[in-house]
Amino acid sequence: MGGPEIERLIELLGKLPGLGPRSARRAALGLLRQPQARLLPLANAMEQAARTVRTCARCGNxxxxxxxxxxxxxxxxxxxxxxxxxxxxxxxxxxxxxxxxxxxxxxxxxxxxxxxxxxxxxxxxxxxxxxxxxxxxxxxxxxxxxxxxxxxxxxxxxxxxxxxxxxxxxxxxxxxxxxxxxxxxxxxxxxxxxxxx
Amino acid sequence: MGGPEIERLIELLGKLPGLGPRSARRAALGLLRQPQARLLPLANAMEQAARTVRTCARCGNxxxxxxxxxxxxxxxxxxxxxxxxxxxxxxxxxxxxxxxxxxxxxxxxxxxxxxxxxxxxxxxxxxxxxxxxxxxxxxxxxxxxxxxxxxxxxxxxxxxxxxxxxxxxxxxxxxxxxxxxxxxxxxxxxxxxxxxx
The missing domain is CATH 3.40.1360.10 (Dna Topoisomerase Vi A Subunit; Chain: A, domain 2)
Structure with a gap:
């Protein structure tokens, strides 16, 4: 359809709680339409969160x-x-x-x-x-x-x-x-x- | 609540079509619980897509x-x-x-x-x-x-x-x-x- 990159993006978005296959495609399309303004910032926010966020040893937050x-x-x-x-x-x-x-x-x-x-x-x-x-x-x-x-x-x-x-x-x-x-x-x-x- | 990284992740997820503030928080939480298994792969898929996907000059796909x-x-x-x-x-x-x-x-x-x-x-x-x-x-x-x-x-x-x-x-x-x-x-x-x- 649009190459393996798009397929994989839709597949992973569809695993988010609350997003089914249809809304995952819609979300992917919305992001792909604005790669610089929307797709990259979200990718960066995720990477940043994955790198910095941890479980508080004291309270579990x-x-x-x-x-x-x-x-x-x-x-x-x-x-x-x-x-x-x-x-x-x-x-x-x-x-x-x-x-x-x-x-x-x-x-x-x-x-x-x-x-x-x-x-x-x-x-x-x-x-x-x-x-x-x-x-x-x-x-x-x-x-x-x-x-x-x-x-x-x-x-x-x-x-x-x-x-x-x-x-x-x-x-x-x-x-x-x-x-x-x-x-x-x-x-x-x-x-x-x-x-x- | 959990630092600016989490706030920003929720904010950007909430802009996806089909995700409101509540489901954006749920999605963020689901991803943050498994940073290596879910958050980073999705971030990478987005980065990959942003870097490779373009509009076909011939048909607009x-x-x-x-x-x-x-x-x-x-x-x-x-x-x-x-x-x-x-x-x-x-x-x-x-x-x-x-x-x-x-x-x-x-x-x-x-x-x-x-x-x-x-x-x-x-x-x-x-x-x-x-x-x-x-x-x-x-x-x-x-x-x-x-x-x-x-x-x-x-x-x-x-x-x-x-x-x-x-x-x-x-x-x-x-x-x-x-x-x-x-x-x-x-x-x-x-x-x-x-x-x-």
């Missing part, structure tokens, strides 16, 4: 610095840690601007059926942070799914001996909903209505 | 060779040219495998209201191809829109002196389509284009 921008910010409440399932959830909370503490990204939820146990989660660094002291409260901001609830209960018990208050996000998270698709107001309400877990 | 793969294929009917609005239309016809001749990409349609005149289309190379001789038929495969119809009428008259047969794609009920979901214009065209059964 993705950032071009390690410790990440959130962990490095002295103005954030160092005694308050919000535990989320994934980086997308962290992004959603940051967009909403409703959490002024730090985060901890679990990288998943417990799923006995899916064979995902505590050893598969980013758990040891969280325990180390609590043992280091200075953490007043841990907010469990997990999705209202079966796995989210399982993980929340398990974490509540596991973290209780640390002495920190363990709370969880409350009203506002719809049943069966994932955190990263919620609107800002719902996220704010959920954080405000947190209860002892 | 996008290809890493010039003349393009279609124009260079000696097995294709050199006397039959299919005129399309954009490269996406050429791709669609090639996927269908229904045209064994060459193409000519106009790069748009006439739009008096939009201020797009004949001088804005890839027209001179088409006239040059007809003047060079050997073209038996020109098929106008333009969309069934006001602009498509305008362009088709104008081109029919403009190309008539060349001596080649000027035809246009048929209009009617799409394959697999039910009658009761079609718009009035399509139904009218289908009735007009009726043939002995």
């Amino acid at each position: 993705l950032d071009s610095r390690d410790p990440c921008t959130v962990c490095s910010d002295p103005n954030r409440d160092q005694g308050l840690i919000c535990v989320v399932e994934g980086v997308g959830d962290l992004w959603a909370l940051e967009r909403a601007g409703v959490h002024r503490g730090l985060y901890h990204v679990l990288g998943g939820t417990l799923s006995p059926l899916g064979g995902i146990g505590p050893e598969d989660l980013n758990l040891s660094p969280l325990l180390a942070r609590l043992e280091a002291g200075g953490v007043r409260e841990v907010i469990l901001a997990l999705g209202a799914t079966v796995e989210g609830a399982t993980t929340q209960h398990w974490l509540s018990e596991r973290l209780a001996p640390s002495g920190a208050t363990i709370s969880r996000v409350g009203q506002g998270v719809p049943m069966g909903g994932a955190l990263d698709v919620l609107d800002d107001g719902t996220l704010a309400a959920a954080l405000m209505a947190r209860r002892a877990s | 996008l290809d890493s060779r010039d003349p393009c793969t279609v124009c260079s294929d000696p097995n294709r009917d050199q006397g039959l040219i299919c005129v399309v609005e954009g490269v996406g239309d050429l791709w669609a016809l090639e996927r269908a495998g229904v045209h064994r001749g060459l193409y000519h990409v106009l790069g748009g349609t006439l739009s008096p209201l939009g201020g797009i005149g004949p001088e804005d289309l890839n027209l001179s190379p088409l006239l040059a191809r007809l003047e060079a001789g050997g073209v038996r038929e020109v098929i106008l495969a333009l969309g069934a829109t006001v602009e498509g119809a305008t362009t088709q009428h104008w081109l029919s008259e403009r190309l008539a002196p060349s001596g080649a047969t000027i035809s246009r794609v048929g209009q009617g009920v799409p394959m697999g389509g039910a009658l009761d979901v079609l718009d009035d214009g399509t139904l009218a065209a289908a009735l007009m284009a009726r043939r002995a059964s």
Whole structure:
């Protein structure tokens, strides 16, 4: 059709979440029409991101610095840690601007059926942070799914001996909903209505 | 949130046709999770495409060779040219495998209201191809829109002196389509284009 370069571009674009074969072709065409203005800048942004972005060793966030921008910010409440399932959830909370503490990204939820146990989660660094002291409260901001609830209960018990208050996000998270698709107001309400877990 | 590199990646992904801000974030996250396996290969494919792909000087197709793969294929009917609005239309016809001749990409349609005149289309190379001789038929495969119809009428008259047969794609009920979901214009065209059964 247009050589192997175009075929490969369409193939890889089609693997992006949210893009099927048809929209991948449309995206490729839009980019190929403006190689200098659109295709190269996106290629460079990707290369730059691939070279610089890493996982924060402290909290599990993705950032071009390690410790990440959130962990490095002295103005954030160092005694308050919000535990989320994934980086997308962290992004959603940051967009909403409703959490002024730090985060901890679990990288998943417990799923006995899916064979995902505590050893598969980013758990040891969280325990180390609590043992280091200075953490007043841990907010469990997990999705209202079966796995989210399982993980929340398990974490509540596991973290209780640390002495920190363990709370969880409350009203506002719809049943069966994932955190990263919620609107800002719902996220704010959920954080405000947190209860002892 | 995660540094300027991530912000820029999301911003540029969000400009792809078919990706809004939310799906751009999802795509960025999917890529950032596997920088070596997914982000870098896509960046390289884009760079490669930007470096090699150009517009075929003969027909207006996008290809890493010039003349393009279609124009260079000696097995294709050199006397039959299919005129399309954009490269996406050429791709669609090639996927269908229904045209064994060459193409000519106009790069748009006439739009008096939009201020797009004949001088804005890839027209001179088409006239040059007809003047060079050997073209038996020109098929106008333009969309069934006001602009498509305008362009088709104008081109029919403009190309008539060349001596080649000027035809246009048929209009009617799409394959697999039910009658009761079609718009009035399509139904009218289908009735007009009726043939002995």
